[in-house]
Amino acid sequence: MFTTHNITSRLFERQIRTPPPGTSIHRARRFYENIVPATTIYEVECPDNSFRKFTEDGKYLISFSRNHQDLIVYRPTWLSFSCKHEDCDNQDLPPKAKKFESFFTQLYSVPLASANELICKDFFLYAESNQFGLFATSTAQIYDAPATGGAIQGVPSIEKITFHLLRLEDGVVLDERVFCNDYINLAHSMGVFLFDDLLAIVSLRYQRIHILQIRDSGSLVDLRAIGEFCREDDELFLNSSAQASTYIYTSDKTFLVISSADKRAPQHMPANNAANGSHLEQQPAQENPFLSGIKQRLLSFIVRGIQNEEKDETMRIQSLKKKFYFHFQDYVDLIIWKVQFLDRHHLLIKFGSVDGAVSRNADNHPAFFAVYNMESTEIIAFYQMSSDELYLLFEQFCDHFHVPSKSSPYMNFISSHSNNIHALEQLRSSKNKATSFPLFIKKVLVSLPFNCQFIYKCYIICLQLISAADRHRQSTDHPIKFILRRPPHTLKFKIKPGPEAGITDCRTKRISSFLFHPILPLALSVQQTLFLQPAVVNIHFRR
Amino acid sequence: MGSWDVGIWPSFDPHNFSQLRPNDPSAPSTPITYHPTHDRTLPPPDQVISSEAKNILLRQFYQRGDEKLRPKRAAPENLSPEQECKHPRASFASSSEPPK
Numbered sequence: 001m002f003t004t005h006n007i008t009s010r011l012f013e014r015q016i017r018t019p020p021p022g023t024s025i026h027r028a029r030r031f032y033e034n035i036v037p038a039t040t041i042y043e044v045e046c047p048d049n050s051f052r053k054f055t056e057d058g059k060y061l062i063s064f065s066r067n068h069q070d071l072i073v074y075r076p077t078w079l080s081f082s083c084k085h086e087d088c089d090n091q092d093l094p095p096k097a098k099k100f101e102s103f104f105t106q107l108y109s110v111p112l113a114s115a116n117e118l119i120c121k122d123f124f125l126y127a128e129s130n131q132f133g134l135f136a137t138s139t140a141q142i143y144d145a146p147a148t149g150g151a152i153q154g155v156p157s158i159e160k161i162t163f164h165l166l167r168l169e170d171g172v173v174l175d176e177r178v179f180c181n182d183y184i185n186l187a188h189s190m191g192v193f194l195f196d197d198l199l200a201i202v203s204l205r206y207q208r209i210h211i212l213q214i215r216d217s218g219s220l221v222d223l224r225a226i227g228e229f230c231r232e233d234d235e236l237f238l239n240s241s242a243q244a245s246t247y248i249y250t251s252d253k254t255f256l257v258i259s260s261a262d263k264r265a266p267q268h269m270p271a272n273n274a275a276n277g278s279h280l281e282q283q284p285a286q287e288n289p290f291l292s293g294i295k296q297r298l299l300s301f302i303v304r305g306i307q308n309e310e311k312d313e314t315m316r317i318q319s320l321k322k323k324f325y326f327h328f329q330d331y332v333d334l335i336i337w338k339v340q341f342l343d344r345h346h347l348l349i350k351f352g353s354v355d356g357a358v359s360r361n362a363d364n365h366p367a368f369f370a371v372y373n374m375e376s377t378e379i380i381a382f383y384q385m386s387s388d389e390l391y392l393l394f395e396q397f398c399d400h401f402h403v404p405s406k407s408s409p410y411m412n413f414i415s416s417h418s419n420n421i422h423a424l425e426q427l428r429s430s431k432n433k434a435t436s437f438p439l440f441i442k443k444v445l446v447s448l449p450f451n452c453q454f455i456y457k458c459y460i461i462c463l464q465l466i467s468a469a470d471r472h473r474q475s476t477d478h479p480i481k482f483i484l485r486r487p488p489h490t491l492k493f494k495i496k497p498g499p500e501a502g503i504t505d506c507r508t509k510r511i512s513s514f515l516f517h518p519i520l521p522l523a524l525s526v527q528q529t530l531f532l533q534p535a536v537v538n539i540h541f542r543r
Numbered sequence: 544m545g546s547w548d549v550g551i552w553p554s555f556d557p558h559n560f561s562q563l564r565p566n567d568p569s570a571p572s573t574p575i576t577y578h579p580t581h582d583r584t585l586p587p588p589d590q591v592i593s594s595e596a597k598n599i600l601l602r603q604f605y606q607r608g609d610e611k612l613r614p615k616r617a618a619p620e621n622l623s624p625e626q627e628c629k630h631p632r633a634s635f636a637s638s639s640e641p642p643k
Binding site for chain 1: 597598599600601603604605607608611612613614
């Protein structure tokens with residue numbers, strides 16, 4: 001049975017034949033191979049905004065004003081004009097059709113940032129079921145901020161970060177959440193993860209994971225703050241039983257046991273030997289002798305895992321000394337880098353050093369992954385960055401790391417190496433070609449935990465070949481070609497950013513960004529040269 | 544489209560679909576008990592079919608975590624890796640949906 005590429009025969013096939021079981025969505029998507037945005041309107045006159053993104057359902061185009069203080073939302077529409085001539089396809093477009101307003105209607109413009117704040121232009125999360133959008137504004141970053149109030153030394157501080165929850169239909173600000181003197185990684189929404197109605201915000205400076213819920217009414221409700229305390233009543237419990245804490249130091253054993261009156265939270269603080277014990281004795285004099293709640297859970301999981309490896313008591317102590325006590329300070333110094341949801345109760349947390357959290361290239365710094373259950377407050381798993389066990393799980397169950405949300409079943413149809421045998425073969429062949437297996441694992445796992453809404457949902461891109469649709473690219477004078485992934489690998493359409501005549505001045509660097517509508521065959525290409533010059537915007541659509 | 548109420552359609556055994564609640568929007572649409580059509584596949588009398596809340600990735604994490612934290616027994620008593628893998632599959636079979 002040969003598949004045809006002609007749209008008319010595909011339509012007839014659709015009328016006559018039912019698709020093979022489970023492929024009706026795939027067949028419907030193949031129509032996008034025929035409906036391509038091949039026509040370009042060059043240098044469209046449009047408002048001088050920075051266009052960021054289409055929402056996942058294609059209903060809104062999000063853009064910010066040049067001064068990064070206002071949010072402007074457009075509704076993508078389509079041309080509507082009638083042609084009186086007989087041969088309409090070869091006629092030129094009427095001049096009214098070549099305007100920005102024919103394709104986009106401005107819905108509203110809302111000022112989000114006040115005087116000294118700026119909207120973070122890389123941050124936007126969309127809650128599709130309610131059509132809510134989450135935006136962030138922040139003041140300037142302060143480097144070398146003093147580590148006060150439980151903050152981590154070395155992490156910069158931002159005086160005020162505000163998250164705004166808007167209803168995109170009419171631009172009404174429904175709720176806000178402010179974080180003061182904190183640091184949240186807002187670039188590309190790395191420090192925030194949205195899953196259905198749950199929001200996880202990682203405060204790098206105070207080492208807390210704030211879990212919030214977005215209610216249907218639009219209010220942001222605090223659910224928990226994981227970090228210093230794991231359960232909601234830990235703080236109350238620790239404060240009330242502070243007087244009942246006793247320290248027991250036994251010289252013949254190698255453990256220093258800190259226990260409170262109720263055996264609910266006993267934690268073992270191991271000491272290497274008597275010399276280090278004096279270091280730990282100084283701890284009661286500090287303000288807070290306990291490590292943070294999540295750190296205690298992590299350390300006790302590691303200790304129990306190492307303890308269980310050996311049956312013999314002396315071998316066990318040797319193993320603990322070598323694998324845990326030797327690296328104890330490194331484990332204690334780990335901080336939370338990034339977080340994602342695995343389901344409503346489980347988080348995948350990436351731990352690393354303080355230097356790696358703030359540096360741009362974190363690949364050289366060691367990192368660890370942990371799975372944390374929020375309900376039982378237990379660490380379920382702990383892996384190093386180059387763990388082959390974690391790699392095997394990633395190879396087999398990659399789709400489950402991209403948390404499937406109920407509201408967008410689109411994720412079920414993205415092919416990855418866990419659901420597509422060709423992609424798996426590709427991955428395995430690059431694994432066999434890799435010179436160093438741990439380095440290969442590091443390269444594959446570096447994207448974990450995934451950024452929220454990172455996979456851009458667009459039917460056209462799925463079928464064609466494209467690199468980096470969402471990111472800015474340095475553009476050349478050549479158009480970008482879109483070629484069918486399946487045989488025959490024919491050229492389907494080209495997109496040329498920039499002016500129609502091409503670029504005369506090749507010395508200045510140009511950045512092109514492309515915005516593809518997720519459903520309609522419509523794309524915007526924005527080419528910018530210097531910051532002060534207005535951008536060149538082209539509209540690509542199917543005539 | 545007419546009524547999709549399966550309970551009124553003819554079937555071999557009148558008890559087969561008698562437990563279905565007719566088109567009650569608040570009730571779940573799948574039957575809770577399974578009525579076998581022959582004696583060879585009788586389920587245990589107290590069987591309740593429910594779906595696992597954790598997805599397969601989390602199940603793997605929990606399984607490996609339990610293996611690491613379970614105190615080791617003497618060598619002959621240890622299950623071989625194949626047998627350990629077979630345990631979860633047996634639990635899949637018991638929670639599978641009844642054949643239509």
